[in-house]
Amino acid sequence: MLVKYTDKELDLCARTMRSEALSEGDLGMLMVGNVIVNRVISNCLEFKNIRTITDAIYQKNQFSGTKNSLFYKAANDKERELAERVLKGEYYHPATNALYFYYPGNSSCKSSWYGQKFSGRYKNHCFYEPEEGVCKELH
Numbered sequence: 001m002l003v004k005y006t007d008k009e010l011d012l013c014a015r016t017m018r019s020e021a022l023s024e025g026d027l028g029m030l031m032v033g034n035v036i037v038n039r040v041i042s043n044c045l046e047f048k049n050i051r052t053i054t055d056a057i058y059q060k061n062q063f064s065g066t067k068n069s070l071f072y073k074a075a076n077d078k079e080r081e082l083a084e085r086v087l088k089g090e091y092y093h094p095a096t097n098a099l100y101f102y103y104p105g106n107s108s109c110k111s112s113w114y115g116q117k118f119s120g121r122y123k124n125h126c127f128y129e130p131e132e133g134v135c136k137e138l139h
Contacts, residue, residue, distance in 0.1 A: 002089040003040045009053035014075035014083035016057050019065030020101075024123045026082060031095035031122055033086030038099055044135035045115075047099065053087070094120025097129040097138040 005013070013036055021028035039047045039056040050056050057063055065071050075083070095101065100113050102125065109126030111118050116128035132139045 003037055003053065003087055005053050005087050010080055010083055010087065011075050012057055013053050013087060014079040015071050015073070016063055016065055017083055017086075018075065018079050019068040019071035020063060021125065022070060024125060026078075027092060028123055028125065029079070029082050030086055030090065031092050031098075031125070031127065032101065033083055034091055034095035035098050035101055035127070037086055038095075038097065038138055041137045042099060042135045043137055045099070045130065094122060094127040094129075097135075098127040099130060099135070099138075100128040101125045 013033060016036060017029040017032045020032045024031075036053065036056050039050050039059070039062075040053060042050075047056075047059075050059060057066065096119070098116075098119055100116050102113060104110070104124075104126055109118055109121050113126070113128040116130055119127045119129040121127070130138065
């Protein structure tokens with residue numbers, strides 16, 4: 001297990017992954033899960049006081065999916081299985097070390113986002129990670 005979590009947090013993670021990336025398919029949802037987990041384990045930058053899945057998801061102004069109707073429906077078995085995979089340590093590039101992602105619409109991904117370097121794009125999401133050495137727990 002990469003991070004400790006309760007059954008309630010497993011469901012919370014799954015619902016957030018779905019609400020942020022359902023249109024990206026399983027892999028896109030797994031990458032969103034990677035960002036959630038990275039924020040819990042990173043202990044750096046604006047995530048120093050984030051220690052749980054609940055802290056990460058409800059951190060102010062972070063996951064816009066928490067305002068989406070998809071977030072409020074219980075996670076299904078498949079979504080919970082995807083969340084469990086990332087909570088236990090599965091990683092997918094370009095979200096491997098990412099702390100941020102966003103949807104740029106029809107535009108290209110920016111070279112940096114909140115001071116993080118661009119690590120790659122998957123379908124409609126751009127992912128960003130800190131420079132090596134900034135967040136030792138991620139590199």
